[in-house]
Amino acid sequence: MHSTISAKKDILKIYEEVRAQTQFLCEPLEIEDFVVQPVMDVSPLKWHLGHTTWFFETFVLKPNVKGYKEFHPKYPYLFNSYYISAGDRWSRENRGQLTRPTVKEVFEYRSYVDDHMNNYLGVRQIDDQTSEAVILGCNHEQQHQELFLYDIKRILGDNPLYPIYRETPKPISGSNTKKNWLNIEEGIYEIGFQGEGFHFDNEEGLHKVYLHEYQIASGLVTNGEFIEFIKDGGYENHMLWLSEAWDWVNENKVNAPRYWKHEDGGDWWHYTLGGYEPINPDEPVCHVSYYEADAFARWKGCRLPTEQEWEVACNTFSFQVSKEMNFVEARNFKAISLVDYSFLGNVWEWTSSPYTPYPYYKPPAGALGEYNGKFMVNQMVLRGGSYGTPESHIRPTYRNFFHPHLRWMFSGIRLAKHIE
Template sequence: MESTISTQSNLLETYKQVRSHTEYLCEPLETEDFVVQPVMDVSPLKWHLGHTTWFFETFVLKPNVTDYEEFHPKFPYLFNSYYISAGDRWTRENRGQLTRPTVKEVFSYRQHVDAAIKNYLQSNELQEEVKEVVVLGCNHEQQHQELLLYDIKRILGDNPLHPHYREDIQDVKKIDVKSEWLNVDEGIYEIGFEGDGFHFDNERGRHKIFLHEYQMASGLVTNGEFIEFIKDGGYRDHMLWLSEAWDWVNENQIKAPRYWHQEDGGEWWSYTLGGYKKVNEDDPLCHISYYEADAFARWKSCRLPTEQEWEVACNIYSPNVLKETNFVDSKQFRPIQTSDFDFFGNVWEWTSSPYTAYPYYNPPEGALGEYNGKFMVNQMVLRGGSFGTSRNHIRSTYRNFFHPHLRWMFSGIRLAKHI
């Protein structure tokens, strides 16, 4: 998605496409699916719908439309997330306590704000600063579209009925993919965003880095490779695990990736958005914490790449997003084999880099300055996007980040090693 929109009609079209995709993702759901919150990290689905709408109401309509009528005076309190500068907020862990507003009311809220945004974009000559906020809001909603899929799977995935999210997910043909090591020479490289396309503030600060010679795996770790780790006692060998990670394994009785279950006879099955299925050993591994990714890398006598190594290797070997890349646009809703190197799509790839600021990082003033910078502590960087990411939302400089114990997101592993 470009940051410099040539015309406001293009900006309006982008807005409509993004908003309609959110509702497309919601189409298979029942009303009951929208209201539950099994754990704090999962928000009720109706909250995502309200929050992304609140963003446009708060940062576009209220500051710029003098006659705008707020949909409900309490909705900002309910649907603000972490923007302290924008006002008080309902606590995150209690979002699932609220049966009201109803799902129907939240969709009415979206319709109300959509109508106001469309009228505003059609009737006014926007300053560049306002255009940038609208584009940011569209990218913000795309982030929540992916979170929506994480949360849908978390809500449905522990249900003993194993309900399908979508019935129309098709099987794909097996592809013969050969794994190899990609060499990157020692040298000075530049990373970070430059140019005119959209980017988040945490990508800014184009800067030089020095890298020793290293190798990156040409593909993602597969389910079959991880099954071998399990069979070899990987979850029981404390020598493979960081101290904090070993505590996490034992306290939570972790024995397999999220959503995996071993049935009678020893076969592994997993809940997918297409229902409960036997684990395909050739498909990319998904739903892995940083702790598990790091332990697996040690077991393989390898390591996880740094985010700098990941970005440089991606720019050398896979600078462009290919047609067959598995994003949400392909409607597979799961990791699949592709003929690409999979630097983009399929699963987010853990790196060994903590989420910190680049040189020259300077967040914007006001509430939007809280978007990224305040989270630069105790989190690890992931790169590349997933099958839940929109094709026009990703780039090699994109920095995702999560706490190391989390694994309900679409996360996987690419190995690296020193030479």
């Protein structure tokens, strides 16, 4: 986890911008929205606010500011997530049971830590190690900003009133949804982060891989294509599904992507952060699990790309990516149809690669070494970012990861295939 930013004013500016973005995401919400936890994977929104603040208090202020006094002695217990080295913590599945601290008190906690961070970053000389901790904290908060959107959509999307989080732009008309196959030649390629700038430790271990010639789709799978999969009995055909996936489909009675509903008139509708609306067949399909992505790929006679294939394709065709990319700054708050290849932004793209360490990977020492490495089991890699990702947060080497059955995140599909 490295950064080349060391100037005080630059670090303070980054910190303030990131914290302001979190505040922006909170603006449309009511107090009641901050306290709900419908399932274990969804954290109450006030917990995200407290946890990201705890991170700066624990890893920046307490080790570096002499005489710093914690805002509340129990907050480290409540807002620690999975950092065993940092002490005991409240159980994840019970976060929604806590009516206290109140939302107001959590915002006061944020203000308290912000005041101390502004004073510390603005007037003191920051060493490289502390600088890296601050930048890591900012990237950590950006991750939680995206989780914040996943969670508020899960909270509002299962409400029969279908509340609007934010008004969203009308669908882009005239967008090119036609796809072709991009060819990548056989060869040896370098994978992993290199150069300057921040990156997570799981991107480290620059290494060579051999890839057979393959093709990857120039665009994302659309809602319209996925509707054809449903119409063709995709969810009823066991031959398309991995054994574990087939059990998941039947046990959970899955018959469409998350938030989709088939209305009486035969049309498909879905909940978006802009409210309940008819599904646009030209927009990328979103909220599919790895199981669904893999089954759809089989139905199309294709496959999902490996993460190595995805990274090489992204780097090879990056010059084709326009400024039309759909990140959170665009404020679309949904997947949209784009003219370009959309490797970055819009929806996270499932790969067929399990989340495992790169060659030479070594997690950092101490509590921050628990950030990524301990999760390298039973999860699949996604690439590219989404409409909930800050543009400054993503890069072609970024490795996201989730369990294969999950789909409340902004996840979609890009196909690949072997050369016959």
